[in-house]
Amino acid sequence: MSKRIDVKDLDIYYGDFLAVKGVSMTIEPRTVTAFIGPSGCGKSTFLRTLNRMHEVIPGARVEGEVLIDGKNLYGKNVDPVDVRRQVGMVFQRPNPFPTMSIKENVLAGVRLNARRISSKAADELTERALRGANLWNEVKDRLDKPGSGLSGGQQQRLCIARAIAIQPEVILMDEPCSALDPISTLAIEDLINDLKSDYTVVIVTHNMQQAARVSDKTGFFNLKATGQPGQLVEFDTTQTIFNNPSQKATEDYISGRFG
Amino acid sequence: MSKRIDVKDLDIYYGDFLAVKGVSMTIEPRTVTAFIGPSGCGKSTFLRTLNRMHEVIPGARVEGEVLIDGKNLYGKNVDPVDVRRQVGMVFQRPNPFPTMSIKENVLAGVRLNARRISSKAADELTERALRGANLWNEVKDRLDKPGSGLSGGQQQRLCIARAIAIQPEVILMDEPCSALDPISTLAIEDLINDLKSDYTVVIVTHNMQQAARVSDKTGFFNLKATGQPGQLVEFDTTQTIFNNPSQKATEDYISGRFG
């Protein structure tokens, strides 16, 4: 059920601006892959190409292939809607729907994708997703209040709950813990570990410990120079990247800082 | 220039909801104070009362006193605008002005207040602030481009630059590094260390290493239970909090997690 992702020589553009260049990698099913790299090097941009969210930005486009279980995401016969259902996403900035209650927020994706949903199933799914995101205890008494009245970290966990509620096959997370406290972060990391047994997980993080803790493979993105496109400098097992990187740039980045 | 802050028995409300209760503490001038605690416990809320940003939210109010150099912030004759000029703030979510270029964003505090500034001084100030926020190299060639075209981390650093450009006496930072990569984080931490020699700095962070690295004093906030108001559980030197906390809750929180 989890999926294997093959990226082949992917160039990513914003209009005429080449933001990321020549990425190739293979992400195995049932693994956690982390992307690290300095700010602005194109981690978010690359992540968004994996569920075709990139093309939502006017003028944005890609060249190259992304294969999920051998099927090109950008092929003729692929509906981005279907892609996005299978490849869920959590954004860098929490974005709960302001007009929906907490519960409705969690169920938003389910409601979109389901023709029918019994109220029992809805309750169950809500609870499971909120527990999964370690938010249940905090909000169980106010499920009908607007989602925008939560603290920043609570909002982010709400978004995670929303994304896992539809139980996608691949989950992309763009710095999911940057707004979280350690306890929630721990819970999310546990969740990621859980998910791994069924799903393919890809996260972007600035926290190298986090990358080291949760990921099986790590990709290091970097910019040659400002204004140059971002590139995948090195992609290997997390072990190798952190202990024995083959590239100087990776080593500098890793060792320069411990998080 | 730096100021001493005394908080006396502060209760903070959103409408009828008591979010934070009975906080008392003293923040010495020329120190860095960090607040840690689980998500939703009221760290951001409390921080916002220190420069009267809390009252901007409709229905929000406080009871109690906040004294800056002995003068009650919430006294009769205090202009919140003056307070905010002395007590700068960086928010959890980057919020550059979309109508302004990068440079204008940095100069916003000056320009919006219609303070006169020669173009040479403006250039100088821009550079100094951007260097301070470790953003200068990345944006020096596109100072006239809109600030909203930057990556998340770049935007956050832009906001830091904007806040330090007005050279306040106290600087409040609400998880300033949560969107930053390690290199930028390091730069910001260095910056905080620099600032300390002149200013009083208060930061909220989820990163305990960060708290340990940069702060002199640490305050631990916690919720007794969900729905209860947040409270200041313990406030002491960082050393004590991390090595020898007097409260069980603090110890649990600190030891439960290292990062």
Added chain:
Amino acid sequence: MSTLTTPPTGTQDPPRPSRLEDVDGVVLSRVRPTTNRPALLLAGVAVVVALVLRLALDVHVALALVLAFVVYLVSVYAVYRTLGGPRVAVDQVLRALIYFAFVCAIVPLASLLWTVVSEGAARAFNPSFLNQTMNGVTGLHDQDYVEGTGPFVGGAYHAIVGTLVITGLATLISVPIGLFTSIYIVEYGAKSRLARWIRFFVDVMTGIPSIVAGLFAFALFVQIFGPRDAKMGIAGAVALSVLMIPTVVRNSEEMLRIVPNELREAALALGVPKWRTIAKVVLPTAASGLASGITLAIARVIGETAPLLVAVGYARALNLDALAGPMNTLAVYAYSMFTKPLSPAVRDPSLERAWAAALLLVLIVVALNLLARLIATIFAPKSGR
């Protein structure tokens, strides 16, 4: 929250179904990939249906189009339901409805604009029409013109000037009042009772019939200037303001409201006083919407006739003084040329003038719109759409 006692994710849960479709009570609705080829094909079919209905069966055009569209909707729904599932079908149907809404609107609008342009273009760009007034022009001149014994005399210069003066004054009155009111509602009065009431009464104000506004302004000016001298340009501007203010307030309110709070907070936290925050951050961020709203409000009143006839009167000659005597405006000019031709027997020259005046009015608004857009792009957020 007892922080550390919270167990990690759902260990106490029964084994979790790892697929949404495995959850009891959830019926999934999958999306299968489709292309837009069937839609294009069906659109072609619908066009054929429309043509057959219209040409072969002689059904009314509107009816033929509606029927063809219904055929299209039904078939698109059916086809995409089989190809892509119900969600894709609904998506396609709504897409069709939205495009149809667009076509629905464009047809009458294009017809109207075409009528105005084609009827008005001949006269509107004639320099003598643009710089002559109607002073001394009578039906005799029109008759001479139609018989070919005289030139075409009589233009809209005075009406153009009058339009600019009266609408300009109305704008000067309404925009500050309207903008400040919306600022009060959104920024100062947030959630206060007064703000709610004001918003309510502004809505009520949108329903004042224009002629009542004219009568009101006239009555007001009679109180000030006496009945003999009450008709003047400024009275018309006041009448138009009564109509314009609610539009400005309502529009601006909506535009201010969607400015994100975080920008306000960013500015306030920099020690910027509230009023400067509003003036320098909120208003520029909303500039595009505000400009288009104000243009819309101007457009709303620039074509008014009834209140101006009541409050300003009807001038044949040039009058630059908004504080004395009647003035003319393009809308009033067009109205009177339509309904009261100079020479009742020879209507054409008057009709030409009327359409030309209407076209000029539209052009003035085009210019205003362009200006508004220019202003908006100067202030508008530098990114996004």
Added chain:
Amino acid sequence: MNAPATSSPRTRGSAVRRPGDVLFGGASLGSAVLILLVLAGVAVFLVLEALPALTAPGEDITGGRGLWAYIWPMVFGTVVASVIAMVIATPIAIGIALFVSHYAPRRLGRAVGFVIDLLAAVPSVVFGMWGMAVFAPRLGPLYAWLEANLGWIPLFADASASGRTLLTASIVLAVMILPIITSVSREVFLQTPRLHEEAALALGATKWEMIRTAVIPFGMPGVIGGTMLGLGRALGETMAVAIILSPGAFTWNLIGSGNVTIPAEIALNFPEASGLRLSELIAAGLVLFVITLAVNLFARWIVDRRAAFSGAN
């Protein structure tokens, strides 16, 4: 922002206010109050001028059966015309706004938005002339068809050959208010936060589902605002209706001559009116004013606008 909407006391910590704020806040409050004064002025004016008609004996009123008997058919006409106009215009306007903001290529969208804005500028007289000369005749055959096929419904009882009917006037009103509703809706739809749109898309929403979950809820208050503006115009429009409609006594029949709206009745008869007749007309204006008031109360009652869900955060 889930603070309960109570009127909890607000701490105004200080009595100090800066001159700029005092001026700006004062100007804002002043303008707001000025608007209330103007509205009160209009109301007082209407009542004073309508008073003679309100107190006159019934047989002196046009029609001879009292003021209410004179006015209610117009109320019917006004309400029906506005309702039809709104029913037609609102969905179409929202459709166009979505087309411009989310469906059309950017250039086309902008051009369309521009053209539609222009239409707001076409003087109502021109709408009237166009409606009478170009539009109404085209509808004649349609009405004949309606009568032939749906004639058993009283609304389509007797077709007008000229097409100058209440239904025609309503459709033209719909065209007239279209730009107003479209313009406001378009602006708010364009402002939908990217984040929310992307949140919906990332959950596997189709375009329409994205619009339904992110765009429309965010823009709803704005759309309602625009709709109220449009409704105001539909209720208050004079000249176009006066020219297009072939007015007459009350009838259920929407596709024949007959019925009139209050503003049209005022505009048509005001020039020759004096004394009590003028007063009657202004009384009709007063009734329209009250209708607007009632409609707004009703609208407020239905949609408690915005409530806790503000788009601004």
Added chain:
Amino acid sequence: ACGNDNPTAGLTAGAAEAGDLTGDVKASGASSQESAMTAWIAGYQKVQPGVTVQYDSIGSGGGRENLIAGATDFAGSDAYLDEEERQKVTEVCGPQGAIHLPVYISPVAIPYNLEGVDRLNLRPEVLAQIFDQQITSWDDPAIVADNPDADLPALDITVVNRSDDSGTTENFTEYLHEVAPEAWPHEPGKSWPVSGGEAAAQTTGVVDVVTRTPGAIGYADASAVTGQAAAIGVGEEFVEFSPEAAAKVVDASEPADTGVEGDLALELARDTTESGAYPIVLVSYHIACSAYDDPERAAAVKDFLSYVVSEEGQDVAARAAGSAPISADLREQALSLVDTISGDGR
């Protein structure tokens, strides 16, 4: 300003000696006079360039009200002042009250739209029944009886009336009321009393609808009617409208008693049987004060009104607006009536 505020300057050669009066004259009232008034003002400007005349066509009722309120110097009106108004007007016009000058006489034509029917004879009863919607088809025997030669189709009659209150309607319904009281049961008035017909705003609207709708018939100020129009039964003959035919009715009419010596408010002889007279006419007056407080204003008003009733004034209006010039006899009376206006407030 760069515009040309005197566009007709080069067109009319050899204007008469320019007079030296100055002042401004304000008037308002009947819209029926609009075209004629435009012509009078333009013509008068050449005679007295120092006097500006301003006329707002706001309707007869408004014109009379303005005069009574002192807002204008004279009124244009399709009807003369009634008893109550004559009482009130003495407040601004001195004890003598106001005078009426019949300045604009125009036939009310009955335009119709029937292809191939070039002449349509309608006697008053038939006319009344058609407009009362008692006769609903063009091949009704009552119509055929008077039009044996016409090829009348079996077409429904569409009656087109004014949708706005108007002097034309008032004159037309007065005519029907007086001449065919049995067939026309309605009271005369400014608003059209029969429902169910097509209604259109203003004279041009009525003419438009009639021209556009086959089988339509209406009534409208003759100046705007250029197509088919019915001949009306007067006595034993059928008369088509023409300025001369209309003027004959006016000549046959008696002045009404308004309490002012020599006043020219007319009781129209609509039931005249005089040969060649066209009985449906609209007479529009200028109603001026018999005395003004301000001698200069009195002089200006007097001068302008003299111009209006003068041969030249009537001729200009006839050509520009298609009205019927008043007869020489009536003109004499009118001029001497104008002469009685005084400038000393008495």
